[in-house]
Amino acid sequence: MKICVVGAGALGCSIGGVLTEAGEEVWLITRNKAHVDAMNREGLKMRDGDQVRTVAVKAATSCAGLEPMDLIIVLAKSYDTRSAIEAAAPAIGPNTQILSLQNGLGHEEILAEIVGRERLLAGKTYVGGVMTAPGCITIGTSGKQTIIGELDGAISDRVQKVASHFNRAGLDTRVSDNIIGTIWDKLLINVATGALAGISGLPYGHLYAVPEIEAAALDAVAEAMTVAQANGIALSIATPRQAWEMASASLPFEFKTSMLQSLERGAKTEIDFINGSVVRWGERCNVPTPVNRTLVACVKGIETRQRHGVQ
Known part of the structure; x- marks a missing residue:
């Protein structure tokens, strides 16, 4: 081929x-x-x-x-x-x-x-x-x-x-035979850790040691699951905690999410296609997404600071 x-x-x-x-x-x-x-x-x-x-x-x-x-x-x-x-x-x-x-x-x-x-x-x-x-x-x-x-x-x-x-x-x-559901399953895993790691600057070992980060991650995933269900998406992930635990499975203490790696390079992130997607799909079906909307705002704030060299 x-x-x-x-x-x-x-x-x-x-x-x-x-x-x-x-x-x-x-x-x-x-x-x-x-x-x-x-x-x-x-x-x-x-x-x-x-x-x-x-x-x-x-x-x-x-x-x-x-x-x-x-x-x-x-x-x-x-x-x-x-x-x-x-x-x-x-x-x-x-x-x-x-x-x-x-x-x-x-x-x-x-x-x-x-x-x-x-x-x-x-x-x-x-x-x-x-x-x-x-x-x-x-x-x-x-x-x-x-x-x-x-x-x-x-x-x-x-x-x-x-x-x-x-x-x-x-x-x-x-x-x-449910690839859209599969895409959403992976999205939930990215929602769980990507933005929070990028904002905090923490690799997985430290990220998973902060109870407040865990709580925010579970809230972000719960929002995304509500949006998916409102749009008729069949998920295989059953709970927010399942996505949180899957995100770190078999990964080393020092692992960094791709969003954190992008921010460390001063590069643009994929936030619009991850947490931003949850916000857009939520708007389609009138499901509020305040946690994901806030995470998007924070990451875009970091991108803007880096782009303009603000110390």
Whole structure:
């Protein structure tokens, strides 16, 4: 299968790297030129536990000159979704499928505007990845599930084919007939810790030691669950505490959420696609979301302070 990973940071390289090892033809696309140059020069170095494997990969800073792909995996930052899929145009042919594995909620609407809803597959992944240097990542694929599906819940041949290729590569992947519910389940986990870690500046070990943070997290998740239920979303997560506990499962004391990592770099966060999505969906059905609205305001305040250099 010809596969293009758009937004191939640490997570995209983890997925793309193991797919390459399994014999798939994979292109890793990222604007990080130093990372691209290192991968093309020395291969992608993937640390998995105590072992480091080097994989010869194909990497580029754009899709210019690529042939049409069978599958494009979108892992760009949420706020870059539109520009990323527009820039992927050379790799999109008549039969190309688009699979978003991004965090948060709302990417499918953006992608459908550009490429058509009929091309889209959606999913969530619990695979992890950390970039330690250009061309070097630490991967987290063992025991981490990826769930994909058709937006209408159909168990189609095409989505089963994608899952079979992922599974053959060692990516534990299943097909869901309720992928929108799956997306919301993952959203609840992000709602539990992302903004609170970003605002507090705390890694998980310290974050989970503060009772007031735990209480705020449970309130934020409870709001999100009420919004989901009001919109007819079938969740598998049954309680706010379940999302809170799932968020930290098997993660080290020093783990930092992606939102905290973004703020530490002075970069824009995905708050609009996480807690901000809860607020927007709440407005649709007149469900108040004061906790999530406050978390959005706090994160945007930090972004503004950083953007303008306010001390």
